[in-house]
Amino acid sequence: MMIATTMVFIMHLGFASLEAGLTRSKNTVNILFKNTIIPAIGLLTYAFVGFNLMYPGAEYAGSFFGFAGFGLTLPEGWDTSEYNAGYTFFTDFIFQAMFAATAATIVSGAVAERVKLGPFIFFSFLYVGICYPIVGMWKWGGGFLNTLETPFYDFAGSTIVHSVGGWGALIGAALLGPRIGKYTSRGMTAIPGHNIPLATLGVFLLWFGWFGFNGGSVLSADPGLVSKVFVTTSMAAAAGAFGALIVSYLMFKTYDITMVLNGILAGLVGITAGADQMGVNSSIIIGLVGGGLIVLAVVFFDKIKVDDPVGAISVHLVGGIWGTLAVGIFGDLAGIGQFISQLIGVVAVGVFCVIFAGVIFFVLKKTIGIRVDEAEETEGLDINEHSMRAYPDFATKD
Numbered sequence: 307m308m309i310a311t312t313m314v315f316i317m318h319l320g321f322a323s324l325e326a327g328l329t330r331s332k333n334t335v336n337i338l339f340k341n342t343i344i345p346a347i348g349l350l351t352y353a354f355v356g357f358n359l360m361y362p363g364a365e366y367a368g369s370f371f372g373f374a375g376f377g378l379t380l381p382e383g384w385d386t387s388e389y390n391a392g393y394t395f396f397t398d399f400i401f402q403a404m405f406a407a408t409a410a411t412i413v414s415g416a417v418a419e420r421v422k423l424g425p426f427i428f429f430s431f432l433y434v435g436i437c438y439p440i441v442g443m444w445k446w447g448g449g450f451l452n453t454l455e456t457p458f459y460d461f462a463g464s465t466i467v468h469s470v471g472g473w474g475a476l477i478g479a480a481l482l483g484p485r486i487g488k489y490t491s492r493g494m495t496a497i498p499g500h501n502i503p504l505a506t507l508g509v510f511l512l513w514f515g516w517f518g519f520n521g522g523s524v525l526s527a528d529p530g531l532v533s534k535v536f537v538t539t540s541m542a543a544a545a546g547a548f549g550a551l552i553v554s555y556l557m558f559k560t561y562d563i564t565m566v567l568n569g570i571l572a573g574l575v576g577i578t579a580g581a582d583q584m585g586v587n588s589s590i591i592i593g594l595v596g597g598g599l600i601v602l603a604v605v606f607f608d609k610i611k612v613d614d615p616v617g618a619i620s621v622h623l624v625g626g627i628w629g630t631l632a633v634g635i636f637g638d639l640a641g642i643g644q645f646i647s648q649l650i651g652v653v654a655v656g657v658f659c660v661i662f663a664g665v666i667f668f669v670l671k672k673t674i675g676i677r678v679d680e681a682e683e684t685e686g687l688d689i690n691e692h693s694m695r696a697y698p699d700f701a702t703k704d
Contacts, residue, residue, distance in 0.1 A: 307393050307397050307398075307401050307522050307526075308397055308400070308401070309518070309522075310401065310517075310518035310521055310522025311400050311401045311404050311522065312518070313515045313517060313518025313519070313521075313522070314401070314404035314405065314515055314518045314519050314522065315345075316511055316514065316518075317404075317408070317511065317512050317515030317516070317518075317519065318341060318344070318345045318407065318411065319508075319511055320507075320509070320510075320511030320512035320515055321341055321408075321411045321414075321415070321508065321512065322337065322338055322341035322342070322508070323504050323505065323507050323508030323511060324415075324504075324508030324509055324512065324567075324616065325337050325341060325415045325418060325508070325615075325616050326338055326341075326501065326504055326505075326508075327499050327500070327501040327502060327503070327504035327505030327506070327507075327508060328415075328499035328505050328564065328615060328617075329418050329419055329499055329615050329616070330419065330686070331500040331501070331696060331697055332685070332686025332687070332688055332689070332695070333418065333419045333686055333687045334688060334696035334697070335687075335688040335691075335694055335695065335696045336418075336423065336688055336692060337414075337418060338696070339423065339691075339692060340414045340423070340426065341411060341414060343427060343430075344407045344410045344411050344414065344434075345407045347407060347410065347427070347430050347431055347434055347435075348403060348404075348406040348407025348408075348410070348434050349403050349406075349407070351406070351431055351434050352399075352402070352403040352406040352434070352439070353377070353399070353403070354376060354377060354378075354435070355376055355435055355436070355439070356403075356406055356434065356436075356439040357378060357399055357402065357403070357439070358374040358375055358376070358377075359372070359373055359436070359439035359440055360402070360438075360439035360442040360443045360446065360447050361374075361398075361402075361443070361446070361447045362374040362443065362447060364448070367443070367447060367449065368449070369453070370440075370444065370449060370450060371440060371443070372443055372447060372448075372449070378399060380395050392525060392526050393525065393526075401522055405463065405519075406434055406438060406439075408467055408471060409433060409434055409437070409438045409467065409471040409474065410429075410430040410433055410434045410471070410474075411471070412468070412471025412472060412475050412618050412622045413426075413429070413430070413433070413471055413474040413475045413618075413663075414426070414618075415475070415614070415615065415616035415617075415618035416475035416478060416614045416616070416618040417475070417478045417479055418616065419485050419615055419683070420486075420677050420678060420683050420687075421478070421482060421676060421677065421678070422674075422675060422677060422678055422691075423687075423691050424674070425670045425674060425676045426676075428666075428670065429474075429478075429663075429666050429667065429670065432662075432666055433474055433662070433663065433666070437470065437474075437658070437659060437662045437663070438467075438470055440658070441466055441470055441655050441658060441659065444651075444654070444655075445458055445466055445651070446466065451647075451650070451651050451654065454647050454650065455643070455647075456641075456643040456644050456646070456647045457647065458647045458648060458650065458651035459579065459580065459583070459633050459639055459644065459647070459648070460578075460579045460630060460633075460651065461520070461523055461578065461579055461580055461581050461582050461583070462519055462523035462579070462581060463519075463523075463578055463579075464575060464576065464578040464579030464580075464626045464629035464630045465626055465627070465630040465651055465652055466655065467578075467626075468575045468622040468623075468625065468626035468629075469622065469623050469626035469627055469630070469656065469659075470655060470659050471618070472618070472619055472621075472622035472623025472624070472626055473623060473655070473656055473660050473663060474659060474662075474663040475614070475618045475619045475622065475623065476612065476660075477660060477663040477664050477667055478663065478667055478676075479612050479613060479614050479619065480612055481664075481667045481668065481671055481676065482676060482677050483613070484611055484612075484613030485497060485613050485615070485683070486680065486684060488611075488613045489608075489611050489613070494608050497615070499564070499615075502563060502564070505564070505567060506563070506567060509567045509570055509571060512571060512574070513543055513570060516539055516543070516574045516578075517536055517539060519578070520535050520536075520538075520539045520577070520578060520581045521535050521536055521539070523535075523581075523582075524582065534582065535581045535582055537586060537589075538577055538581045538584045538585075538586065538588075538589040539574065539578075539581055539589075541577075541589040541590050541593060542573040542574060542577035542581075542590070542592050542593030542596070543570050543573040543574045543577075543593060544573070544590075544593065545573055545589070545590040545591070545592075545593030545594040545597065546569040546570050546572045546573020546574065546576070546593040546594070546596050546600075547566050547569050547573070547597060548569070548594060548597065549569055549572070549573070549593065549594040549595060549596060549598040549599075549600075550565045550566050550568060550569020550570075550597035550598065550600055550601050551566050551569065551597075552598065553565075553597070553598040553601040553602065554566070554569075554601045557601065564617075565600070565601055565604070568600050568617045568620065568621050569596075569597030569601070570597075571600075571621045571625070572593075572596040572597050572599065572600040572620075572621050572624075572625040573592070573593030573596050573597055573625075575596065575621055575622055575625035575626050575629055576592045576593060576595075576596035576625050576628050576629035576632065577589055577592055577629060578626075578629055579626075579629040579630045579632065579633050579648075580592075580629070580633040580636070580637050580639070583633060583637035583639050584636055584637040584638075585637065588632075588636035588637050592628075592632045592636060595628065595632075596625050596628050596629065599620075599624055599625070599628055600617065600620045600621055600624065600625060603619070603620035603624040604620045607619060607620065627652050630648050630651060630652050631645065631648050631649065631652065633648055634646070634647070634648045634649075678691070
């Protein structure tokens with residue numbers, strides 16, 4: 307689990323590389339700053355309040371909310387080695403903490419290139435510290451989703467991690483509005499990223515880290531189950547690449563690397579809910595469908611003028627919903643009762659996250675504002691928010 311923890315930690319470098327690569331060079335420092343500060347926010351808030359919100363223990367847990375107190379302390383009278391037969395208290399904390407910041411990182415990509423840094427950091431503290439742990443407790447902490455007649459199932463977080471970030475990303479991008487020049491009277495204008503090699507590196511770092519994300523969620527070193535999860539994770543990612551390739555080529559008649567990269571991520575997000583329950587063939591189908599759905603989702607969000615520079619909403623929200631529902635369609639748990647429970651989980655988490663993120667973003671928008679002004683956006687967030695440039699020795703068309 308501690309090895310898996312280090313692999314999940316590397317995913318933050320993957321997110322930073324992917325987001326920086328798919329946005330313009332004039333905003334690179336800003337992207338890297340957000341992806342540096344978010345893991346720090348995640349660790350601190352999870353230690354102070356999040357871990358005890360998400361895993362309050364039987365004494366404090368309710369159906370919808372539980373809280374065991376502030377700070378990171380062992381249950382009274384316990385030694386760390388007595389916490390669990392397979393892992394210690396601190397192993398559990400640090401592994402779960404690596405997941406915590408992911409929700410805000412997903413939001414970062416969708417609001418990139420026009421969000422004010424201060425309000426975004428404030429949002430991240432609340433979203434990571436309160437929203438994510440409460441939703442996580444509903445399943446992983448013994449809450450109502452885990453006590454349904456047919457318990458809701460989310461092995462490593464298609465809904466509890468990825469769609470939580472996806473819902474926040476959707477609300478943030480919608481309230482911010484699109485980047486200048488993205489949608490005009492002549493239609494949608496593509497705003498290409500400045501470094502596709504960096505974005506590609508980011509996706510492969512994320513794929514690597516996903517072995518820890520899913521493999522570590524077995525919560526043991528059981529060779530049979532961990533190896534199975536590695537295989538289902540890989541098959542879904544590979545199939546996701548082809549799902550996106552096929553659909554994007556049929557629609558645009560070109561081999562779009564950004565669609566294939568996001569197709570890989572869609573396969574990974576999709577398999578995360580049921581990686582331990584699926585066979586190889588089911589994993590391939592889940593990845594293939596997920597990769598295709600992402601292309602359609604990107605087109606859909608452009609049609610309704612929700613500007614998402616990196617496709618985070620399509621990958622993490624649409625992919626997360628699909629992967630969660632797929633548990634009721636494929637694999638060892640498939641059945642109508644399971645599908646209904648999966649649907650209940652998707653809707654419950656969605657409603658809570660939309661309200662939570664909507665209230666925070668709306669209040670910030672009406673008070674201190676959440677979007678930089680037009681001149682700052684045009685010149686770039688790097689020089690205005692950070693007084694530096696990522697590439698000071700190179701002139702760019704930006």
